[in-house]
Amino acid sequence: MQIQTEDILNAIGELETNAILVVDHQGIIRRMNKGVTAVLGYTETDLIGRKVEVILQKDFQKNHEEKFQDYVSHRKMEVVTRSNLIGIQKTFPSAEPLHHNDDIPFALVDKNGCNLPITLTINEIWSDSDDLLGFLAIISDNTKQFNLHQKLKNQASYDPLTGLMTWQQFEKTVNETKKNALADKKGYQAAMLFLDVDYFRTITYGSQMAGDRALKRIANWLLNQIRQKGTRPKDIVTARFLGDQFILYLSDTSVDGALALARRLKESFITLNLRTEESPFFTSISQGVTPITRDTRLHNAASLAAHACSLAKKKGRNKIETVLDEGPGYLGLERIIREALQQRRLILFAQQIVPISPYARTIDNNRAHYEVLSRILDPKGNLLSPELFIPAAEVLGLAVDVDRYVIEHTMTTLQKHPGHVACLSLCSINLSGLSVSREGTYAFIEKTIRASGIDPGKFCFEFTETAEIKDNDVALDLVRRLKKLGCKTAFDDFGIGYSNYQSFSRLPMDIIKIDGSYVKKILKDPYLKTDMQGMIHSAKVRNIEVVAEFAENKAITEQLKQLGVDYAQGYYYSQPKPLSDVIKGTT
Known part of the structure; x- marks a missing residue:
């Protein structure tokens, strides 16, 4: 059929x-x-x-x-x-x-x-x-x-946790807003505000849920602030940038107007108590402001505002900084950093670390002890300081590449001078928070040290404060494995965050380096001196060595000796010099 x-x-x-x-x-x-x-x-x-x-x-x-x-x-x-x-x-x-x-x-x-x-x-x-x-x-x-398509599209446009715009949607919205403003031909001005939550890792340590809850509260607080009377919410475009960082575009706003908002945010944030039973700490915010003209590219403005914010954090946090001069911006620095890594124009410097206690002098026994630093030789032959390019490297995701370059080239340089290595007490190398949080960091360090044939005990790796460390479990594992390998570990910038008071138990370091913001004011501020005494005592009872940064004159150095500091590092003893010169002076 x-x-x-x-x-x-x-x-x-x-x-x-x-x-x-x-x-x-x-x-x-x-x-x-x-x-x-x-x-x-x-x-x-x-x-x-x-x-x-x-x-x-x-x-x-x-x-x-x-x-x-x-x-x-x-x-x-x-x-x-x-x-x-x-x-x-x-x-x-x-x-x-x-x-x-x-x-x-x-x-x-x-x-x-x-x-x-x-x-x-x-x-x-x-x-x-x-x-x-x-x-x-x-x-x-x-x-x-x-x-499903709309959901995915919305996720690409809005952060699912906070509900704020993602960078992609922020960029699209700001460009449309700027285009409309320029079309009015009434003159154009705008500003960018970059906000970073200080000590945020004190909340997230051991509890990702606590961190997520805090980010939601921060986002709601931020939206409520820009909706208050006297602001123009339609002219403020707000996005979550990275992690605990937020970025705001303020249309038709001068730098003074942006600074006024930043000051109000700073005062209001103090009342936003984010502490939990797991993490009983208060936080603050660092902010960076930069102007936007009709010719300013959005990426450059964001980079400048982020750089201003990083300056605020370096100056003690809970501060507001402004960057008015565009300069190369982070995007310009990205090219410079990448080319420096490829063309070996990242130059190694070193600064002496001097024993000032009888115990430390016995340990060093007149041998070389220094911290390796880095400078970039730009295409014009100028040296760029780390204060300029390191924050850019961290924001651009290049910090790990910089760290590995420094480690590899330090080992290669020392390997060529066995006589210097023989009279070397300790060589300290910085690790960024990104490297400390990266799973493959230990394998790279071990492989590089093994290949050099140098005793691992000659090296100390300095960690930034936990506010910059993205994964505390990975960091703890790195500390333990480095110590097992024979290296020492140090906690850098100690004392500038609440997180550091618990760092003794969280990250069992061999050395703490007290931040220069304490050391520089030790002769004038009795409260800072008391804080330093507490830090030093806590370290000593745990057999942790103490280094003080920014030892700039004899009076400060004498005070450090009285407090029981083991080592001093600063211009009173030596300025940073090319590592090759340091090696020649001790060979």
Whole structure:
């Protein structure tokens, strides 16, 4: 028994997963299957004998009817070729118009009057005598796929945790805002504000959920602040930048206006108590502000504001800094840093660390002891200080590359001077928070030291404060493995964050380096002196050596000796010099 045409049509008529419509050359619906009811909700009574425009959006109906009749008449006369819509599956809603010069988007409407996301395939129906009889339309419900697409699109545009814009959406919105402002020809000014939460890792340590809750509260607080009376929320575009960093674009705002907002945010943030039972610490915010002109590129403005913020953090946190001079910006520095790494223009310097206690003098025994530093030789032959390019490297994700360059080239340089290595007490090398949090850091260090043939006990690796460490578990594992290898570990910038008071138990270091912000003021501020006494006592009872940075004069050095500091590092003893010169002086 053969399958008859009528049998096929009956099977199609029973199909419910796809809506199938047959429309004649006049645009009248002549046949439909059960899928039309399942997908669109219409019955045969609703549609048969009616114009196909009945299932279209009202604003689109007249336009579609005119275009339909025009196409059919020209097609019959063979004036036009087959439309590119025929035989092709199309998804709606779409960014592309159904017809050229359409202002109204195409959409199907179900019986309830709701626009329905669909996939649509249309084919022409021709007779054996080459007459255009009509069209066959196959319609599939695309709601699930459309909703998933919208969800993914929204995730790309808005941070799922805080609900704030992502950088991509921020960039798009700001560029549109700037374009509209420039079109008004009334003069253009704007400002960028970069905000970084200080000591945020004191909240997240041991509890990612606590960190997530805090970020949500910070985002809500930030939005509430810019919505307060006296601000223009429509002119402030806010985004989550990275981690606990936020960025704001202030349209039609001067630097003074941005600074006024920054000061208000600083005062208000103090009242936002983020402490938890797990992490009973208060936080603060560091902020950076930079102006934006009509010629300023957005990436450069963001880089400058981030650089200003990093300066605020280095000056003690809970501060506001402004960068007015564009200079190279972080994007310009990215090229300089990459080229320096590739062309070996990252120069190694070293600064002496001097024993000032009897214990330390016994340990060093007149041998060399220094910290390796880095400088970049730019294309013009100028030396760039780490205060300029290290923050850029951290923001641009190049800090790990810089760290590995310094480690590798330090080992290579020392390997060439065995006489110097023989009289070397300790060589300290800095590790950025990104390196400390990177799984492969220990494997790289071990491999490089082994290849050099130098005793691992000759090296100390300095960690930045825990506020910069992204993964405390990885950091703890790195400390333990380095100590097992024979290296020493030091805690740099000690004392500038609440996190450091618990760092003795969190990260079992051999050395702490008290931050220079304490040391420089030790003769003038009795409270800072008391704090230092507490740090030193806590370190001594744990057999941890103490180094004081920024030992700038004799009076400070004498005070450090009285407090029981083991080592001093600063301009009173030596300025940083090329590592090659230091090696020559001790060989």
